[in-house]
Each structure stands twice: as C-alpha cells, then as structure tokens.
Amino acid sequence: MTHETQPRLDVPRLVLEAHERCQDHLSPTPLEYSLYLSRQIDGEVWLKLDSMQRTASFKFRGALNKILSLTEEELEQGVVTASTGNYALAIAEAVRIRKHRATIYVAENLDDSRLELLRAHGLDLVIYGEGAWDAEKEARRVAGEEDKIYVSPYNDPIVVGGQGTCGYEISKQLPDLDAAFFACGGGGLLGGSAGWLKFHNPDVEAFGVSPENSPVMYESMRMGKIVEMETSPTLADTCAGCMDLNSITLEPCRRYAEEIMLLTENEIEASIRLLFEQHRLVVEGSAALGVGGLLKRKDRFKGKKVVAVICGRNIDLEVFKRIIA
Secondary structure (H helix, E strand, C coil), X not given: CECCCCCCCCHHHHHHHHHHHHCCCCXXXXXXXXXXXXXXXXXXXXXXXXXXXXXXXXXXHHHHHHHHHCCHHHHHHCEEEECCCHHHHHHHHHHHHCCCCEEEEECCCCCHHHHHHHHHCCCEEEECCCCXXXXXXXXXXXXXXXXXXXXXXXXXXXXXXXXXXXXXXXXHHCCCCCEEXXXXXXXXXXXXXXXHHHHHCCCCEEEEEEECCCCHHHHHHHHCECCCCCCCCCCCHHHCCCCCCCCCCHHHHHHHCCEEEEECHHHHHHHHHHHXXXXXXXXXXXXHHHHHHHHHCHHHXXXXXXXXXXXXXXXXXXXXXXXXX
C-alpha cells in the first residue's frame, strides 16, 4: 500500500478527542530550558520531558487513549500487544486503570533489566522470536485466532491521536514555536504531534529522527510505501524494527514532517551523554534522538525557538554506566 492509497487521517480531530478522553489520567509533562543547546544555535531550545510521563515514556499517551476507548465487553475478550518494553508498561498501566490485564509478547533479545521491569508490573509475558518484529507478528496471529483485541503500538488512529497529545501540550506551552524534533520508529508520535502542531501553526517545522541502524520510516518515506528491510541492533531500541505493511502512520508522517534524519550509534551515545552531563537527565537511546538531530543540523536553526521531545527514560543500567563512564 502506497501513501497515496492510505486513508487520510484527521489528525487534529483524533488528538483533540484523545485530549478530552485522557485528561483525567494524563498530566502535562514539563518543559526544561537548555542553556547549552540554546547557545549552540544562538536561539532558544526547550526539552519536552515526556520521560516524566507515567510509565516513564510517551507511550502511555497512546496506550491510555486506546484502552479507554474500548468497551467493557472488548476488554473481557482480552487485550494482546507486542512491545520492546515501553508500550508494554504503558498498556499495563492503562489496563490497570480499567481493572483488567493484558498479554504482552516480547522478543528473546529484550535485555534482562527491561524484562524484570515488565515482570514486576505483573504482566502476562510471552517471550517469542529473535526480534521485535517476530514478537509483533506472533501477537497479531494469536489475537486473531483467539478473538482477542490486538493493540498496536502505532498502527491505530486512536493510538496516533493519543501520542499526538504530546504535540497538543507543546502548542499550549510554546505557542510561538519554530521547530520540533521527535524520535521516530513506527511514526505515531511524529505523525500525531506534528499533525497537531501544523494545525495550530502551519509554519512550525517538524522533524523525525531515527537510528541509522533501523531506518524503516526514513526508507518508507523515501519510497512512498512501507518497506520491509533488515535492521541492526541500536541504542534507540524502542525505535527499532519493521512496521506493518499497511501502517496508517506513513501518510501523516509524509504530510506533516519536513524530513526524517538518521543518527549513527556514536551520535546517539553522545546525545545520551550530553543530556546527562548538561541536564542530569537519564534517558534511553530513543529519547536522545531529537537532541542529536538538532545538533546535526544546528546551523539551520540559528536564532530559532526549538523543542526536542525527550520521550523516555527506561534505559538498561549497564548500558547507561558504560556511556557515561
């Protein structure tokens, strides 16, 4: 399916509905001014700390919106999803609010610390396949066979609307924003938030940033269709892996984002270190992508007002200690 044949999402409506549905359970995350980054561009740089969202990741936004949209009968059927960690935690918290449970499929390569974190939240875990894409395909298959509700981390308009509440908050906090940077894996955060920001102010520029080792959305935007490709391990593991070939997120990403930037592993590592050294922020690899993208193109944003979304803090302790050593 090419982007021309995909349904055109009414992103502003989806985001507004998500805000209204979720506001009793979703507290706006703060902005933190970055003196260091502001000096780099002779402008104004703010960090949107979605790492302080419930479950320590922006993923709670989409998960909450989806679970709150389900009827009691649908929840009784059972909820199934697949995750590299953050979405699993988000779904766990969202179904807890509804007083239900969920089954989460994770890959064999999920690091031990994240696996223990998921187990501590009382999730019904199924470990399957070598990578995230294997786990996701199996979760879909089982949900279909057992007539359960499969909840995608990105390929669902209600999830996209929920992720877009991040952009909604930014528009209220920084109404005169010039540019925004978002980590991009499946494209829900970028498509939803950029769609709202462009609705609020058509002059805002939105950029996605992906790991060079897993450039699936980058290649999909370039080709005009979702591509299947081999990916490599990355520090930005929550932005890694393939996407559904019919994913609805390609269309809003192409419509609202100026481009997708790619970062090397060294650039991601340097951005993690920078956020700790300059802000004492502990962040995962995906959360550092926005800052890395800004620094990679800093000359373009001279004198501008910019926000980089810090989307999560669930990093493996040993990995973090190695980076900051």
